[in-house]
Amino acid sequence: MKAAAKKWIKFIVSAVIVVVTLSLLQAILMPKYSVDGPFEGAFVAEYYGETKDHDVIFVGDCEVYENFSPIVLWRDYGINSYIRGSADQYIYQSYYLLEDTLRYETPKVVVFNVQALDPKREAEAKEAYNRMSIDGMKWSPSKIGAINSSMLEDEQFLDYVFPILRYHSRWSKLDKDDLAYMFKLEKVSHNGYLMKVGVKPAENVPEGRPLPNYEFTEKAWKHLDMMVELCEKKGIKLLLIKAPSLYPYWYPEYDEQVVEYAEKHELTYINFLDETIQAETGVDYTKDTYDMGLHMNVEGAEKLASWLGKYLTENMGLTDRRGESELAARWLDKIELYEKDKTEKYEKYEKEKENTEAN
Amino acid sequence: MKRFLTVILSAILILSFASCTAPIDDGGENGSPAKDSKYFFVVAGKNNYEVKIDADMADVLEALGEPLKYFEAASCAFDGLDKTYTYAGYVILTRPNGKKDYVNSIQLSDDSVQTPQGAYVGMTAEAVKGIYGKTTEETSTMLAYTDGNATLSFVLKDGKVISIEYLPV
Numbered sequence: 001m002k003a004a005a006k007k008w009i010k011f012i013v014s015a016v017i018v019v020v021t022l023s024l025l026q027a028i029l030m031p032k033y034s035v036d037g038p039f040e041g042a043f044v045a046e047y048y049g050e051t052k053d054h055d056v057i058f059v060g061d062c063e064v065y066e067n068f069s070p071i072v073l074w075r076d077y078g079i080n081s082y083i084r085g086s087a088d089q090y091i092y093q094s095y096y097l098l099e100d101t102l103r104y105e106t107p108k109v110v111v112f113n114v115q116a117l118d119p120k121r122e123a124e125a126k127e128a129y130n131r132m133s134i135d136g137m138k139w140s141p142s143k144i145g146a147i148n149s150s151m152l153e154d155e156q157f158l159d160y161v162f163p164i165l166r167y168h169s170r171w172s173k174l175d176k177d178d179l180a181y182m183f184k185l186e187k188v189s190h191n192g193y194l195m196k197v198g199v200k201p202a203e204n205v206p207e208g209r210p211l212p213n214y215e216f217t218e219k220a221w222k223h224l225d226m227m228v229e230l231c232e233k234k235g236i237k238l239l240l241i242k243a244p245s246l247y248p249y250w251y252p253e254y255d256e257q258v259v260e261y262a263e264k265h266e267l268t269y270i271n272f273l274d275e276t277i278q279a280e281t282g283v284d285y286t287k288d289t290y291d292m293g294l295h296m297n298v299e300g301a302e303k304l305a306s307w308l309g310k311y312l313t314e315n316m317g318l319t320d321r322r323g324e325s326e327l328a329a330r331w332l333d334k335i336e337l338y339e340k341d342k343t344e345k346y347e348k349y350e351k352e353k354e355n356t357e358a359n
Numbered sequence: 360m361k362r363f364l365t366v367i368l369s370a371i372l373i374l375s376f377a378s379c380t381a382p383i384d385d386g387g388e389n390g391s392p393a394k395d396s397k398y399f400f401v402v403a404g405k406n407n408y409e410v411k412i413d414a415d416m417a418d419v420l421e422a423l424g425e426p427l428k429y430f431e432a433a434s435c436a437f438d439g440l441d442k443t444y445t446y447a448g449y450v451i452l453t454r455p456n457g458k459k460d461y462v463n464s465i466q467l468s469d470d471s472v473q474t475p476q477g478a479y480v481g482m483t484a485e486a487v488k489g490i491y492g493k494t495t496e497e498t499s500t501m502l503a504y505t506d507g508n509a510t511l512s513f514v515l516k517d518g519k520v521i522s523i524e525y526l527p528v
Contacts, residue, residue, distance in 0.1 A: 038437060040435070061435060062435050087435040087437075088435040128437070129435070203430075204428040204429060204430040204443075204445070205430060206428075206430055206443045206445070206450070209450070209466050209468075209522055209524065210514045210516070210521050210522040211514065212498060212500040212501030212512070212514050212515070213498070213500060213501075247430075247432050248432075291432075291433055292430065292431065292432070294432055294433065
């Protein structure tokens with residue numbers, strides 16, 4: 001009896017040693033997005049550290065996380081928002097990230113950027129982008145759904161369960177940051193917003209080349225239906241937007257499909273590429289973009305947030321929460337960090353500009 | 360117990376190396392390059408320079424000179440730019456790989472240029488088939504011919520070619 005117990009203890013201790021060793025190895029080998037970049041890979045995990053009582057949740061790719069400033073939504077309208085964004089986020093990933101978010105909170109409005117429906121994007125899906133949207137998710141049926149819907153032909157489910165299987169080759173690139181940030185997450189976003197400064201005016205933006213087929217895929221429609229259904233079930237208003245990114249080209253044929261879908265499902269759809277809306281937002285593509293019209297710089301993102309905040313207040317029943325002392329105190333800290341980040345980024349930008357001009 | 364530990368660690372190591380495909384670090388493509396395609400674009404007036412899919416864009420630029428228009432788009436998150444070079448009648452798109460840019464597509468946008476075999480924008484689908492024969496893929500809005508690392512694609516509207524593209528496979 002005593003011998004059997006001893007054997008069991010040895011077995012359990014050995015198993016614990018194996019698991020702990022592998023977990024440590026995995027923690028060392030995983031990319032440290034928040035330190036080494038790409039910073040976008042850090043966004044998904046960052047959300048879990050937040051107090052979750054947001055009024056608005058955005059889901060989507062760089063067209064949301066670089067184009068709308070949640071700080072302005074709070075500062076000017078008292079709207080508590082968060083962007084659950086990730087690089088090249090595909091519609092099915094947007095759905096599962098939303099489903100994951102709704103495990104923690106029920107916002108009043110969900111904003112979804114329809115660029116994620118672009119069939120070209122789905123056809124060009126890459127594992128590196130899948131990883132940035134999925135690896136940071138906490139384990140739940142939503143993460144499993146995200147993996148199953150995203151996996152490319154040569155990807156394995158097990159690689160997502162044990163990322164060490166895919167990242168072991170990083171051993172030769174390890175540095176001191178991999179040890180320092182094994183368990184620590186450095187914050188890189190402002191409620192999911194990635195701040196960019198600088199100006200590179202939009203010019204020579206190519207028109208879309210003719211396509212043989214403009215229809216969204218069945219998979220895209222299915223996940224949009226699922227998103228609509230999920231929001232209905234939770235009593236959330238779903239707002240469809242097309243962010244004002246000039247490239248990749250947003251075809252009129254794409255837009256028609258979204259307009260028709262929105263009408264059929266009684267959803268609001270705002271196309272920020274529309275000239276009237278563009279004029280209302282005040283976005284100027286010679287000043288408000290840092291990369292020739294693909295994304296907004298911080299001035300552009302603030303203009304868009306300002307327009308959207310007004311719209312959400314006037315049309316979607318959102319109320320000003322700046323009177324809530326605890327929430328206001330949280331935002332005070334966030335605003336301070338935002339302004340500090342802005343100052344530092346501008347200083348760096350101006351310095352780089354001076355150096356470029358000097359050379 | 361030592362045996363147990365050895366078995367577990369060996370299994371993990373085997374699994375690690377069994378799934379040892381290309382590392383995930385740059386959002387670039389994996390896989391081995393296919394052979395050069397028989398489909399490529401020839402620029403008349405530039406010593407009949409051959410622009411091929413996957414060609415080094417630095418060489419192409421040297422041969423063709425500066426484009427009429429240039430546009431660059433950063434890829435989401437990763438370094439490197441997708442670049443668009445617009446010349447008279449055709450557009451070349453590149454993709455970054457390491458420090459170099461490679462031709463990712465060539466689009467013939469009007470009838471001022473044509474394929475080496477004589478197909479041009481405005482031609483009927485039947486005429487294209489007359490030149491190229493049996494398609495690799497065909498729909499009511501597209502005819503495609505694949506060989507090696509490239510697909511020659513004809514986008515159709517009302518039975519006529521509205522765009523011709525050389526695309527990577």
